[in-house]
Amino acid sequence: MKKNKPKYKQIIDAAVIVIAENGYHQAQVSKIAKQAGVADGTIYLYFKNKEDILISLFEEKMGLFVEKTKEVIAGKHSAKEKLLVMIENHFRLLSEDHHLAIVTQLELRQSNKDLRLKINAVLKEYLMLVDAVLREGIELKEFAEDLDVRMARQMIFGTIDESVTTWVMNEQKYDLIALAPTVHHLITNGCGAKL
Amino acid sequence: MKKNKPKYKQIIDAAVIVIAENGYHQAQVSKIAKQAGVADGTIYLYFKNKEDILISLFEEKMGLFVEKTKEVIAGKHSAKEKLLVMIENHFRLLSEDHHLAIVTQLELRQSNKDLRLKINAVLKEYLMLVDAVLREGIELKEFAEDLDVRMARQMIFGTIDESVTTWVMNEQKYDLIALAPTVHHLITNGCGAKL
């Protein structure tokens, strides 16, 4: 299994750094190889082509995202609390890796439609976690019983994503994690949570 | 003023069509020129370079957006109502021009970071309209008095944008405008509006 060999992760981490520092269109394979400390050709022992590096990058990192999210919500018993820790977790993971934040919020969006469709497929698992929490909140009568789950999920993801992108565009000058309660307040209100 | 000459708009409209139908990376200057019915070189009599076409495109179309938005909110007296017509207006303008929807939601996001920063500057005027409505709502006690305007605006724009993008990615198969009340409900709730 190639994914477990050290160079696999080495190359992905190099790609994050190179893309963050040079931009998507200036992230040549040769630059990634150099950053990873391997020869250009070695990249192709672990990835089918350049696009494959980017998809794998997203899968690896988003995998951690989903895993971590599952962990943090496991200990919470109300949907409201779960949403809070999800937002905090989302903000924290990107705050802790500034390069990754730039890559996911700005650079990877420049990829072509095909790549973005594949990225969306990876995102789906994350969005399904949100859906599950929303449905739980409705059942527990925390949220409005007529809440439109799909639209609420789009609000939640849209709000979180827009918040992170704005923060990255402002060069990460302020404390993103500190915004979590405000964002949480806005979206749970949106979902009809009683105050 | 070049903007008033017929070929200026002709080229921008050609760009929207070409980008929507071929994708950002397949929208070569020569293709746009052909669609516009002019020679390649003529483009450069009206635009500094290719990036300038895209910024101008965004400015032109977003200008109409702001203008229309101002019109529709003019007749409304509550912030809540104003938000509703803004959402409806946003959804309607993109529903009416499928090419434009593809370009703004999918294709233009593939542009490089620089172009997107410029696009964000153009967006600012639109976001300031949202801010004004929010502040008005707070003053009129329609919304929570401690509402964080900046974050609320990010929620509103993020939610709207995510809704439109999802709709475009689903190939515009359902009625976007019909979603306006649901979205409105979610975000005014988020802003603490009493039911």
Place this chain on the structure above:
Amino acid sequence: MKKNKPKYKQIIDAAVIVIAENGYHQAQVSKIAKQAGVADGTIYLYFKNKEDILISLFEEKMGLFVEKTKEVIAGKHSAKEKLLVMIENHFRLLSEDHHLAIVTQLELRQSNKDLRLKINAVLKEYLMLVDAVLREGIELKEFAEDLDVRMARQMIFGTIDESVTTWVMNEQKYDLIALAPTVHHLITNGCGAKL
């Protein structure tokens, strides 16, 4: 029509020289462009890709071959005479253009199977001229009445081709045209011509 523009022939002639002097695998597009005195990109205004240069080269030159061959046999009344002038013509055209001889006999054969199949299609017209002469010779009772035209044509083409290739491999050190009568004698004998 691109074929009539001066740069079309200019590039083909450059390709013949570059391939002859550097070998097929060392004939980079950039080298051909330099030899032709145009930019690399200009090549692609006249040819679809590198393979297209080679096929066009063959078509152009073989077209002259067929044309010239038709001319020289037009004035002759016996099949035997026609074969003689065909051989002489074949030898003369390649003797007069040493670069072309190298390209057709050695370098172009290194092209991949696909290209060679296309080249064979171009050759067909030339081979059909041989067939016509052979059938005429049979009818005029110059050749054996039971002559197998297809095999005789393979003998004729194989013999001529082998003679030229050997001459090229020997660095064109001797007079190729002087061999025509000998070759002619061998193949007409082969076809059963009376002495």
Place this chain on the structure above:
Amino acid sequence: MKKNKPKYKQIIDAAVIVIAENGYHQAQVSKIAKQAGVADGTIYLYFKNKEDILISLFEEKMGLFVEKTKEVIAGKHSAKEKLLVMIENHFRLLSEDHHLAIVTQLELRQSNKDLRLKINAVLKEYLMLVDAVLREGIELKEFAEDLDVRMARQMIFGTIDESVTTWVMNEQKYDLIALAPTVHHLITNGCGAKL
């Protein structure tokens, strides 16, 4: 002597199969190694480089050719008969090994000039057998006394080679060996044999 170790022949046979089935340019060393059931690096214990595999392949197979040819002409007493069994032998050996036929007639010709010069050196022994038979035929007055041996040999080899190549290009659809008498008739006639 490496040539006697089992892996030597194993690799050569693998090369014939891989080249025939994939084409010269798709016959990577790693593919040959896999087909031979050895590691890539092992190839280099038996061959200097890739070109060396091909030359050795040709030497081995052509060695069998010459050997067999000597055998079949040993029992014949006239030059004419000898030529017939040589042609039959040539056709039979390639008919019996379709892979080898593809490799010698189509794929190996795509090798570069250098390799082909070396291949020609290997061929020389075979051609000298033809020369010997021709000189014998002249002495025995079977052929014209003024026969140009070199040109006659080129006719014979060119005709045989062209016949085989045409047969391979037609995907070996007809019986090649059945053509031997016709080819024999053509070339002995060409050499001035009395009927």
Place this chain on the structure above:
DNA sequence: GATGAATGAGCCTTCATTCAT
């Protein structure tokens, strides 16, 4: 003002060969 032929910089990928184990 309008044209469109010409330019040329820039990059992903392959694969023969090596060498530490």
Place this chain on the structure above:
DNA sequence: GATGAATGAAGGCTCATTCAT
């Protein structure tokens, strides 16, 4: 002797922009 992971050089093609007409 055998392995196979790692190397790194090399080239065809695209397309935004220019400029002579």
